[in-house]
Amino acid sequence: MNKRAKQKEETRQKILMAAKESYCNKGFQVATKEIALVANVSHGSIFAHFSTADLLCQEVLTNYFDDMGEALDECIRGGADLKSYLHKWLELIELEEGFYRRISSEGALVSDGCQAKIIGFQAALAIDMESLIKKLDVVSPVKKLPLSFLVNTWLGVIHYYIQNREWFTPVVKNQKEKLVNQYLILIEK
Known part of the structure; x- marks a missing residue:
């Protein structure tokens, strides 16, 4: 890679990191001018790399979900059961809880x-959870509920605690074991 191409890629990465930080701190409706300030690049640089603000947001989400997905896939390749998979997922959320x-x-x-990026990631989680729930069902029978209910129950509980974290002790950091165990109690017969 020549020097110019390397600089271009470094600028692109700075923009992506600044966008993620800005989304975390100010929400997804943050102006691209503010992202440029955080990245310490000109406003035009944003559009030299991403033709629209939406494409920038999509790439930030793609990168985030790809990283999470790879870590979760590695967990499964390592022979994880549902409990360790859910623990790993919470650990990954904890790393960037504000963004999540x-x-x-x-x-x-x-x-x-x-x-579509968000739904795609949740669909991948559902596929992983389905296979892990089937493995769990062999060892400890699971209630015969639709998979969508089992997955959405987990997502709903996690999202509720994260959205209302001011009411609780730091949930992801301090309550991982409790959340996972309560979920398993809920789904097992």
């Missing part, structure tokens, strides 16, 4: 393209 909280609270407000 924005996704949870503002996901319905973003563009269709961004929503």
Whole structure:
């Protein structure tokens, strides 16, 4: 990679990191001018790399979900059961809880393209959870409930605690074990 191409890629990465930080701190409706300030680049640089603000947001979400997905896939490749998978997921959320909280609270407000990234990740989680729930069912029978209910119950509990974290002790940090165990009690016969 020549020097110019390397600088271009470094600027692109600065913009992506600044956008993620800005979304975390100010929400997904933050102006691209503010993202440029955080990235310490000109406003035009944003559009030299991303033709629209929506495409910038989509790439930030894609990168975030790809990283989470890879870590969760690695967990499964390592032979994880449902309990350790859910623990790993909470550990990943904890690393960037503020950003995940924005996704949870503002996901319905973003563009269709961004929503597709969120839904795609949740669909991948559902596939992982389905296979792990089937494995658990062999060892400890699971209630015969629709998979969508089992997955959405987990998502709902996590999102509720994250959205209302002011009412609780730091949930993801301090309550991982309790949340996972309560969920397993809820789904097992």
